[in-house]
Amino acid sequence: MRFRTSPSPGASKTKDRTTEDLQHEYDLITRERAGGHNSLSAINAQNDIARELERRDR
Numbered sequence: 001m002r003f004r005t006s007p008s009p010g011a012s013k014t015k016d017r018t019t020e021d022l023q024h025e026y027d028l029i030t031r032e033r034a035g036g037h038n039s040l041s042a043i044n045a046q047n048d049i050a051r052e053l054e055r056r057d058r
Contacts, residue, residue: 014048014049014052015052020055022049022053023051023053024050025045026046026050026053029042029045029049030046044055
């Protein structure tokens with residue numbers, strides 16, 4: 001399995017958003033995935049958000 005270490009092109013949009021907005025979107029995707037909606041794009045978006053939130057905590 002290959003792990004992506006750089007953000008996707010869509011992740012550049014996350015840098016303009018507040019941490020609170022990103023956390024809210026992350027939680028929404030988590031709820032969707034818990035309901036059985038596990039599209040690859042949602043998983044990738046959630047990973048991008050998580051990486052950006054981790055970067056901000058440093």
